[in-house]
Amino acid sequence: MVCKRRMKILTLLTVASLQLIAAPIPQNGKDKHMGVATCSSGVCHGQSVENKGENVMMNEYRTWLQHDEHSGAYKLLLKPASKLMAKKLGLKSAHTAKICLDCHADNVPVEMRGKKFQLSDGIGCEACHGGSERWLSDHKEPGATHKKNIELGLYPSEKPPDRAKLCLSCHLGTAHKFATHTIMGAGHPRLDLELESFTQNQPAHYKVDADYEKRKGSIKSVNMWLTGLVYKANSQMNLLQSKQFTKHSLFPELSFYECHSCHRGMSPTRWPLEKASKSMPAGSVRLEDAPLVVLISVLKSVDQASSQKLFMALKQLHSSSLKSKDAIQKKAKNIQAILNEISTSLITKTLTKSQKQNMRKTLIIDASQNSFRDYSSALQVFYAIETISIDLGDSDKYSKHLDKIFDKISDENKFYPDQFQVIAKLFLKEL
Ligand code: HEC
Ligand code: HEC
Ligand code: HEC
Ligand code: HEC
Structure with a gap:
C-alpha cells in the first residue's frame, strides 16, 4: 500500500455538477481502442517536458511510462510471482489468461483493437479515457470542447462517480472480472481502494488549475473521498447480488468476508464484549463492511437520521449472513436504497x-470505542482522517498522531484492534 502521508496538499475550489453515471467503463464501450502509440508521439502527449503553452501537460505519456504502475501492469504478468500464481490456478499462462488480462491490461475484444493497439502496453491511456476511435482526430482541433469529446466517447474520468466506477472496476472488481479467494489463495494481494488517496497516489499527469476547472469543473478532496465510500459500498452490494458471490454451492465466495475473520492467530482473542450479540455471535464469519462502517460514522455529523438507518440496515445484513444467500441479497438491496438517497447530497x-472537524472527531471517538475492529475498516479510517486533516490544513499539526495510526495499519498481519483503540484515545485527547 502506498501512503498518502507525505503527499502535497491539493486545494480545489469549486464543486463539479453531479451527473448520473451513464458511460460504460472504457473496457465495455462501443469505440475501438486505437492504442497508446496513437497518443504518445513527440508532438502529442509524448513530449519530454511539460508544454506550458497548452491547457494540458503534453508529457502525459512520459509520466505514465516512467512513474505510473499502470504502464507495467501487463509486464507484471510475465514475472515469477504471476507465473507461480498461474500454475497454482491451472492456467496456461498469466499473460494470456482473460481473468488476469481484464485487470492488468486494456483487454478489449480483438475486433475493438486498432492497428497500433498492443496488449503489452498494459493499462494504457484508453483503459481509463475510453476508446478514441471517434475523438482521436477531433480532440486536438481548435473547435474541440470537453463536452464534444465526451459525446464522441471520451470517458468522463473527472466526474467523481464515473471515476469511482472506473477505478473500482479493477481495484474492487465487477460481476465480470473479479479476484476470487482462489486467486488470493494462489498469492494475489487483497484489493483495496479509497478513491481520494488512490487519486493522489497515482502519479499525476494532469494539473487541476484554473483552466482545468473552467473546462471540467472541480471537486473538493473530501467530496471525492465521500463519493468513493458511497460507490465502493454500493459496488460491494452489487457484487453480493452477482454470480461472483453465489456461484459456489456450499460456501459463498470467501473474498466477500473480512479476511481476518478467518486469517489470524487464535490468541489473544479479539471479539469485543460490547459487539457480541445474538444476531452476530462471537465466532461468526463477517462480511467485509469497511466503507459502510466509515460512512455510518461520518454521517453522524451531517445526517444523523441516515446514519442510524444505515446502521440498522448493516446490522440486518450481518444477521442475514447467518441465514441464506437470498436473505443477504435482500438486505444488500435495502442498503443500496439508502445509499441512493444520500449519495447526491x-x-x-x-x-x-x-462539519469536517466533527466528522474527524466522530471517527476518532468511534475508533476509541473500538467500533473499527477489522483491519479493512481501520485502513479506511486512516485514509479518512488523513484526507480530512489535509483538507483542514492541520495535517502537520497532528502529524505525530497520523504517523502512529499509519504505523498500526501499515502491516495487516500485525493489526491489533486494541492497539488501534489506544492510539485513537491518545489522538482524541489532543483534539
Ligand atoms: C479484479 C481485478 C484483478 C484481477 C482479476 C487480477 N488482478 Fe492482479 N492486481 C489487481 C490490482 C488492482 C493490483 C494492485 C493492488 C494494489 O497494489 O492495491 C494487482 C496486483 C497484482 C500483483 C502484485 C503486484 C505487486 O506489486 O505486488 C500480481 C503479481 C498480480 N496482480 C497478478 C495477477 C494475476 C496473475 C492475475 C490472474 C490470475 C491477476 N493478477 C488478476 C487487479 C486484478
Ligand atoms: C489509470 C487511469 C489513467 C490512465 C491509464 C491514464 N489516465 Fe489520463 N487521466 C486520468 C485521470 C483520473 C485524469 C484526471 C481527470 C480528468 O481530467 O479526466 C486524467 C487526465 C488526463 C488528461 C487531462 C488533463 C487536463 O488538463 O484536462 C490528459 C490529457 C490525459 N489524462 C492523458 C493521458 C494519456 C496520454 C495517457 C496514456 C499515456 C493517460 N492519460 C493514461 C486517468 C488515467
Ligand atoms: C484496467 C484496470 C485498472 C483500472 C481501470 C485502474 N487501475 Fe489502478 N492499478 C491496476 C493494477 C493491475 C495495478 C497494479 C499494477 C502494478 O503493480 O504494476 C494498479 C495500481 C494502482 C496504483 C498503485 C498501487 C497502489 O496500491 O497504490 C494506484 C495508486 C492506482 N492503481 C490508482 C488507480 C486510480 C486512481 C484509478 C482510477 C482513475 C485506477 N487505478 C484505475 C488496475 C487498474
Ligand atoms: C471463511 C474463512 C476465510 C475467509 C473469510 C478468508 N479466507 Fe483465505 N483461506 C481460508 C482457508 C480455509 C484457506 C486454505 C488454507 C489451507 O489451504 O491451508 C485460505 C487460504 C488463503 C490464502 C493462502 C494461504 C497459504 O498459506 O497458502 C491466502 C493468501 C488467503 N486465504 C487470503 C485471503 C484474503 C485476502 C481474504 C479476504 C479477502 C481471505 N483469505 C478470506 C479461509 C478464509
Whole structure:
C-alpha cells in the first residue's frame, strides 16, 4: 500500500455538477481502442517536458511510462510471482489468461483493437479515457470542447462517480472480472481502494488549475473521498447480488468476508464484549463492511437520521449472513436504497470547517470505542482522517498522531484492534 502521508496538499475550489453515471467503463464501450502509440508521439502527449503553452501537460505519456504502475501492469504478468500464481490456478499462462488480462491490461475484444493497439502496453491511456476511435482526430482541433469529446466517447474520468466506477472496476472488481479467494489463495494481494488517496497516489499527469476547472469543473478532496465510500459500498452490494458471490454451492465466495475473520492467530482473542450479540455471535464469519462502517460514522455529523438507518440496515445484513444467500441479497438491496438517497447530497455538499472537524472527531471517538475492529475498516479510517486533516490544513499539526495510526495499519498481519483503540484515545485527547 502506498501512503498518502507525505503527499502535497491539493486545494480545489469549486464543486463539479453531479451527473448520473451513464458511460460504460472504457473496457465495455462501443469505440475501438486505437492504442497508446496513437497518443504518445513527440508532438502529442509524448513530449519530454511539460508544454506550458497548452491547457494540458503534453508529457502525459512520459509520466505514465516512467512513474505510473499502470504502464507495467501487463509486464507484471510475465514475472515469477504471476507465473507461480498461474500454475497454482491451472492456467496456461498469466499473460494470456482473460481473468488476469481484464485487470492488468486494456483487454478489449480483438475486433475493438486498432492497428497500433498492443496488449503489452498494459493499462494504457484508453483503459481509463475510453476508446478514441471517434475523438482521436477531433480532440486536438481548435473547435474541440470537453463536452464534444465526451459525446464522441471520451470517458468522463473527472466526474467523481464515473471515476469511482472506473477505478473500482479493477481495484474492487465487477460481476465480470473479479479476484476470487482462489486467486488470493494462489498469492494475489487483497484489493483495496479509497478513491481520494488512490487519486493522489497515482502519479499525476494532469494539473487541476484554473483552466482545468473552467473546462471540467472541480471537486473538493473530501467530496471525492465521500463519493468513493458511497460507490465502493454500493459496488460491494452489487457484487453480493452477482454470480461472483453465489456461484459456489456450499460456501459463498470467501473474498466477500473480512479476511481476518478467518486469517489470524487464535490468541489473544479479539471479539469485543460490547459487539457480541445474538444476531452476530462471537465466532461468526463477517462480511467485509469497511466503507459502510466509515460512512455510518461520518454521517453522524451531517445526517444523523441516515446514519442510524444505515446502521440498522448493516446490522440486518450481518444477521442475514447467518441465514441464506437470498436473505443477504435482500438486505444488500435495502442498503443500496439508502445509499441512493444520500449519495447526491454527500457528493455535492460543501462541508463547513466545523462539519469536517466533527466528522474527524466522530471517527476518532468511534475508533476509541473500538467500533473499527477489522483491519479493512481501520485502513479506511486512516485514509479518512488523513484526507480530512489535509483538507483542514492541520495535517502537520497532528502529524505525530497520523504517523502512529499509519504505523498500526501499515502491516495487516500485525493489526491489533486494541492497539488501534489506544492510539485513537491518545489522538482524541489532543483534539
Ligand atoms: C479484479 C481485478 C484483478 C484481477 C482479476 C487480477 N488482478 Fe492482479 N492486481 C489487481 C490490482 C488492482 C493490483 C494492485 C493492488 C494494489 O497494489 O492495491 C494487482 C496486483 C497484482 C500483483 C502484485 C503486484 C505487486 O506489486 O505486488 C500480481 C503479481 C498480480 N496482480 C497478478 C495477477 C494475476 C496473475 C492475475 C490472474 C490470475 C491477476 N493478477 C488478476 C487487479 C486484478
Ligand atoms: C489509470 C487511469 C489513467 C490512465 C491509464 C491514464 N489516465 Fe489520463 N487521466 C486520468 C485521470 C483520473 C485524469 C484526471 C481527470 C480528468 O481530467 O479526466 C486524467 C487526465 C488526463 C488528461 C487531462 C488533463 C487536463 O488538463 O484536462 C490528459 C490529457 C490525459 N489524462 C492523458 C493521458 C494519456 C496520454 C495517457 C496514456 C499515456 C493517460 N492519460 C493514461 C486517468 C488515467
Ligand atoms: C484496467 C484496470 C485498472 C483500472 C481501470 C485502474 N487501475 Fe489502478 N492499478 C491496476 C493494477 C493491475 C495495478 C497494479 C499494477 C502494478 O503493480 O504494476 C494498479 C495500481 C494502482 C496504483 C498503485 C498501487 C497502489 O496500491 O497504490 C494506484 C495508486 C492506482 N492503481 C490508482 C488507480 C486510480 C486512481 C484509478 C482510477 C482513475 C485506477 N487505478 C484505475 C488496475 C487498474
Ligand atoms: C471463511 C474463512 C476465510 C475467509 C473469510 C478468508 N479466507 Fe483465505 N483461506 C481460508 C482457508 C480455509 C484457506 C486454505 C488454507 C489451507 O489451504 O491451508 C485460505 C487460504 C488463503 C490464502 C493462502 C494461504 C497459504 O498459506 O497458502 C491466502 C493468501 C488467503 N486465504 C487470503 C485471503 C484474503 C485476502 C481474504 C479476504 C479477502 C481471505 N483469505 C478470506 C479461509 C478464509
